[in-house]
Amino acid sequence: MRKMSRRTSILGLSVLLGLVLSGCANNAELDTLKPKGPTSREINTLSNWVFIAGGVILLMVIIAVIYIGFRFHTGKPEDDDSYPPQIHGNSVLEIGWTILPAMIMTVIAVGTLITHISVNSTEANAMEIQVEGTTQSWEPTVVVVGQQWWWEYRYYLSSNITASDLKGISAKDLPPADIVTSGQMVVPAGQEIELIVTSRDVIHSHWIPALNGKRDAVPGRYSPWKIEADNPGVYFGQCTEFCGLSHARMRMQVVAVTDNDFQDWIDTQMQPAAVPAGAEELVAAYRSDGSATLPDDASAAARGVEAFISNCTSCHLINGVNDLSYTGANQVSGAAPDLTHLASRTTFAGALLNLYNADGSFNRDDLSAWLRNPAALKDNASTDPIPRGMPNLGLSENTMSDLVAYLSTLGPKPTLQQIQQTQVN
Amino acid sequence: MATATAPAVATGGHEEHRTATGMSNTKLAMWIFLGSECLLFGGLISSYLLYKTRGSGLPVPTDVFDIPFTSVSSFVLLMSSMTMVLALSALRRGDEALSRVWTLATAMLGGVFIGGQVYEFTTFLREGLGFTTNPASSAFFTLTGFHGVHVALGITMLMSTFVMSSKGKLHQEQSETLEIVGLYWHFVDVVWIVLFTVVYLVPA
């Protein structure tokens, strides 16, 4: 009976092993074993070697245990009460199996150090970009700011910002950036992107498994990291340092595009948001502290501007609307996503929900549901004295529908291909 | 300690307490405990060193130190180690009365030190350095506060031996009790010397 169960467990083990080796689910977007960039590939090569070495050693130990179990198994002392030779040890053997693992570890250590140095070094890869008509030499760098429970990506195109430039500055008072986006980091493919990772509240960790390992976002610290994608595409990520209620729902994506597309993206993102027809006067009046009313036949989008001004401006910023009066969000982190070009992104609420349906239409349902009660879709602490997360504003259905209409205009609309690639579920 | 090592024989007679090292259990335990205490103060001192300049624009401890004053109270505490030694050697000689005098003197010197610390803390508070002011002040008050609590416990132990001696329960043969209290007391003194040097004397 004992032999039976042992044999079954060996069988089970090999079935398990087979399943492991046959690979994981096809659409595992966070898979760490499918590198899509040079850094993650280096890490993967190292880990493949150590997995093989470890696997061989493990297999040898398990085989040894099973073999010894079968060969030297005699049963209860009643059946055979003689004693085998009493061997207390063997110094040569013991010294040998102390030195041998030490030597194996030394080999692994050398490989580790080489990879470690390479992973932590950066290359100078300044690229030419056009910023408002002037050519800049830009060392691709993105300042990555975590807060409960979404990621902000800040692009300083006019200057080559480094971690040491920011030392001593609170992440709540970062210098104004040329482009601020959230949930999706757009980068040129084939370029090494330097990341400067920080946080505005608790510790988060920024991780795009296909491109590199993770780096913690620690408040008060600016930690350097890097990513690089071989090809244009979308690479999923997940916050990996426990950061409270919606840690599981704090996601992000890297959208790698060609250099040309990246230039186009810069051009559009640098623009202020387009104001829907009919709301121009309202916006102009708001910006000059005057007052104006919408025409009676104003479009839903125009009414949405009014709704935005009266409901959203204490937290959210839209360049061209409230950028002159915006002072920071009423949040512990002091920040809420910049909505200037919301509809140019394909996900929202920390890359948790789709902003567009797979057929390319605007996802009014999810956005409305979100506005109706954010905490129902993503746990938050918006009822705390100082909120963390978007509160339920108690908006009427009409107001919500106007807001959705307005927000959907904050384009430009991404391509269908990009919408489909970035779908989350 | 007595009981567990007490001889096993049933005859009613007894052997000397046997311990494998020859050192009594209690004294050994105190040494082991002090080893642990080293790490406690190690952690506190390291944390202070990390934080000592982090004032967020408000005063840090090094801004308000009164070195001459603290030097005097440090000297007082140092002297208490000497009286502790005298108390123990008196008891070992069998001079219980003298031992009591020195024990009391040790406790009083410790009391003076604590008094000095209380005065120092109130001064700092008046100068705008409170427990909650900034990381530097929190670390400073926690570190010195922990040390102060240790001194206070030492005083309690000293007074306990003093009372025991007064009641005639602490004789030459039990001098190890006083020795163990002394071990603790010297440890607390040594910690202060390290603390005073690192916190007060080493420039920011």
Next chain:
Amino acid sequence: MAIVEKPLSIGTSEPVLADRPLGVLTRPKGGNGWRDWLSTVDHKKIGIMYGVAAMFFFVVGGSEALLIRSQLAVPNGQVLSADPYNQVYTMHGLTMVFLFVMPLAAAFANYLIPLQIGARDVAFPRLNALSFWIWISGAIFLNSTWLVGGGGADCGWFCYSPNSGVVFSPSHGVDFYAIGLLILGIASLVSAVNLITTVINMRAPGMSWFRVPVFTWMMLVTQFLLLFALPVITVALFFLMFDRLFGSQFFNPDTGADPLLWQHLFWIFGHPEVYIVVLPVFGIFSEIIPTFSRKPLFGYSFVVFSGIAIGFMGWGVWAHHMFVSGIGPVSVAAFSLSTMFIAVPTGVKILNWIATMWGGKIWFATPMLFSVGAVTMFTIGGVSGVTHSLAPVDTQQTDTYYIVAHFHYVMFGAGALGLLGACYFWWPKIFGHMLNERLGKVHFWLATIGMNLTFGPMHILGLQGMSRRIDTYSSGFGFALWNAVATIGAFTIATSLLVFFYNIWKSKKDAPNLPDPGPDPWDARSLEWMLPSPTPEHNFDEVPEINGLDEWWHRKYGYDDDGNVVRIATVEEAAQKGDATNVHLPSPSFWPLVVAIGMPLIGYGLIFNLWLAVPGGLATAGALFAWALEPADDPDAHHGGSHDDHEAPALTGADTNEES
């Protein structure tokens, strides 16, 4: 101590156990009323209480694990929402580490160390009782947060700042975490001082360091780790408590504090803590495997030295928990290398255990099955551990389920299975009857298969990119299959535990009809097996003279001229009878219990209302004072001269506690 025919009085003259003769014990079989348990200073009873309480918390922590696995069984699970999930996984970790594995190891340490070194009790029996009572009050305090603290701590067992701050965790859960762990820390510290003193000072005549059984050796290293690791976490917990309750600024980044301070302090404790959990089972393996292989441990001194080496090296690797925290590439490289090389002494041990089995005559009784299984599981956990000592690889693996898999193979596969095996091994010694072998084997196979089903798939999930500590996951990431398997595994483990409890009940019921196991049912090697089962209250009739390693075995067996093993004495001839009378035993005391009761009251006071702390403080301080006045043994019980210097130890003993 000793022979008392008079009533014992405690503290004041109020007679407490007026009608019972105490002290010496002409071996009363009775004396198991509830008062005797509350006031006992007997290391064996204390050990049993640790064991029972630990198994209770195993059920608590296990139920929390089942909740976690139920929630994660399918994508977008609806069993727990985020907030309760975070509390449950936090409390699961705390319960399993501090309230199950550590106290179950402490149970064996308490019970066995004095027996293995030929002592009559630990060095400070009352402090030993104090450790237990403080531990249990800390355990109850920590769990009382469910009822009075507005839910459990929700910051993870690692409780990184600033997420542990009052802004981010406004309920009282984290306050209970900080104060609860402080109380538990005091218990462990007192216990560490006590057990270290015991092993250093109370070994039987002739038991030189290289004749000390490996279990005791590993426990000694463990206690040293506790001794030096606890004060560090104590500092961190005080900082956290001060921040939350009194507004200090240790972890507030807005005023310039560095959140990494907590991480360093936590892991300087937290990494040795890992070895605190596994070293005891290394000791257990080293007792069980030789016994059932009928061979001495292969390379005793290598096993001992590698244990000591792990104890030292364990201090130099803490920052491998922080490879992605941003501590700088040079630190990362240094800690990466130091971590790799701690694998060497660990590997040595595994090879030594295997070599012990080689050429033996192996009897796969339940304890042996558990030990061999646990060594194998530990090897898996060790190899996966090596893979994340490689810092670049760790940047992919850390904070994923791969890590969860790794440390569960170590903590559950080696730790829990090893300790459960130890239950089967020492059960006859402790309770006088065997556990059912057949049920034991069912237990083993269910537990082993269950744990591999639960934690094996987590390796894959981690490599697929599933983060730790997430309360839910979307269907799109491909995590569904292996999570479902893991949940099935978790319920298999739960079933195995039910089998174990049934076994305990059934074995007890069947015991009267089965042959008495006698002192040495397994033909074992160390001193505890020369005592009758269950161990008599006074342990040894006569403290044995030690002539070598595996003393007990050498009293049973010798060698003939050809070097073959021959029996020289039967167990009955060699074993002690346990019938000595007039043995000095330490007197029971209620004060440890009273001291311990005060501590959670102080904790509630700090959290809710300082006035509550007053009765707590009075209880603790008053009991310590009364303790100091109460001689270690009843003075009326003196017989013979006044060689005892009890008062002094009592005093400093009390102060020692106050300090910590």
